[in-house]
Amino acid sequence: MAGSTPRVGVLALQGAFREHISALQRLGADAVEVRTPAELAAVDGIMLPGGESTTMDLLLGSSGLREPLAAAVAAGTPVFGTCAGLILLARDIEDGVEGQRTLQVLDVTALRNGYGRQVKSFEGPVALASGGADMVGVFIRAPRITRVGEGVEILARLGDEPVAVRSGSIMAATFHPELTDDDRLHEVFLAGIANTSGE
Numbered sequence: 726m727a728g729s730t731p732r733v734g735v736l737a738l739q740g741a742f743r744e745h746i747s748a749l750q751r752l753g754a755d756a757v758e759v760r761t762p763a764e765l766a767a768v769d770g771i772m773l774p775g776g777e778s779t780t781m782d783l784l785l786g787s788s789g790l791r792e793p794l795a796a797a798v799a800a801g802t803p804v805f806g807t808c809a810g811l812i813l814l815a816r817d818i819e820d821g822v823e824g825q826r827t828l829q830v831l832d833v834t835a836l837r838n839g840y841g842r843q844v845k846s847f848e849g850p851v852a853l854a855s856g857g858a859d860m861v862g863v864f865i866r867a868p869r870i871t872r873v874g875e876g877v878e879i880l881a882r883l884g885d886e887p888v889a890v891r892s893g894s895i896m897a898a899t900f901h902p903e904l905t906d907d908d909r910l911h912e913v914f915l916a917g918i919a920n921t922s923g924e
């Protein structure tokens with residue numbers, strides 16, 4: 726893809742995909758919705774949005790996207806999961822529903838609804854490991870990262886807790902960076918895609 730604008734897919738089966746499309750477009754990316762294996766095959770990177778991980782799990786099955794998505798991620802296609810998207814990537818989950826599957830590609834444990842079922846939503850100051858001003862983190866029935874595997878880099882914290890991580894070509898955040906106009910994590914993701922596609 727050298728020289729061309731990276732084409733970034735946003736999994737659009739369910740959840741907050743439109744806001745990710747807007748954030749990626751603000752940064753100049755060619756952002757497209759992905760609902761089919763053919764659409765997935767045409768992108769250089771893929772975002773997994775927030776929403777409801779149990780529903781997305783079922784829709785990954787019925788859309789035929791589960792295997793091609795797992796294969797793309799295993800082949801090094803950059804992926805960025807937010808909130809439910811982080812749950813889809815996690816190696817282990819706590820408080821999943823019976824039979825809930827994940828891609829098991831990111832070595833963290835995610836506790837679903839980790840701030841309690843009552844706490845539907847809150848905003849908190851997210852400190853980026855790269856420095857600069859805090860981000861406003863919008864947490865909506867967010868998961869909590871309760872274990873970070875060796876080799877998983879912490880990109881951001883809320884207090885002492887990791888809330889954004891990276892492992893190779895895989896990025897994930899427990900909050901919703903697409904719901905503010907602070908696009909710094911999307912920028913990191915796009916930089917990773919540019920490196921992978923040889924620009």
Ligand code: GLN
Nearest residue numbers: 775776777778808809866
């Ligand atoms: N609690 C949701 C889940 O388990 C995630 C919430 C979100 O993505 N905003 O999927």
